[in-house]
Amino acid sequence: MSQAADPGEVEYDEDTGRWRFKPRGLNITWSSNEHYWTMPEKGTDDPAELLKVCWLEINGSTPKPLSKGERYALSFKISMTEDTFGWQEAPAFMMAKVGKKGIAKWARINLADVQVDHEMEVPFGKLRFEVSKNAQDTTLYFGFYELWCGGWKGGLRIHEAVVEEMPD
Numbered sequence: 001m002s003q004a005a006d007p008g009e010v011e012y013d014e015d016t017g018r019w020r021f022k023p024r025g026l027n028i029t030w031s032s033n034e035h036y037w038t039m040p041e042k043g044t045d046d047p048a049e050l051l052k053v054c055w056l057e058i059n060g061s062t063p064k065p066l067s068k069g070e071r072y073a074l075s076f077k078i079s080m081t082e083d084t085f086g087w088q089e090a091p092a093f094m095m096a097k098v099g100k101k102g103i104a105k106w107a108r109i110n111l112a113d114v115q116v117d118h119e120m121e122v123p124f125g126k127l128r129f130e131v132s133k134n135a136q137d138t139t140l141y142f143g144f145y146e147l148w149c150g151g152w153k154g155g156l157r158i159h160e161a162v163v164e165e166m167p168d
Contacts, residue, residue, distance in 0.1 A: 009023070023046075026161060069130075069132075071131075077121055078122055092145060098140055
């Protein structure tokens with residue numbers, strides 16, 4: 001159904017506290033089926049391209065815990081192909097949750113507004129969250145979803161996901 005996330009496709013910059021997840025560093029449902037997704041070669045910066053799916057489900061998690069008491073932001077860099085379809089009635093949602101039992105923060109994204117062949121960061125202003133000073137589990141679990149409309153959709157490119165520390 002999906003290829004396992006490749007830890008070698010996740011980069012961390014200790015100087016900036018920034019995680020970068022290339023498409024192969026994410027769990028993309030149906031990514032192992034070439035009828036649904038075109039996945040980039042390992043080690044490249046090429047995007048994953050959605051050909052068609054009924055439900056969009058992309059998940060990731062930080063390989064190492066985040067720092068307690070710090071603020072972070074999650075974003076995805078995306079674009080649309082000329083063959084985009086199915087997003088008019090189907091807003092997508094991004095989710096960030098610190099710890100498996102944490103409270104999820106959500107952001108709604110209207111993919112019908114994304115211009116063809118224009119890379120952009122979503123959501124506007126990023127999905128911001130804070131890691132509690134007394135959190136037990138500080139691993140970030142995040143995702144990008146459209147599971148509810150039931151219609152076919154395609155033409156989305158996933159370039160990367162970024163988790164970064166926010167300045168005070």
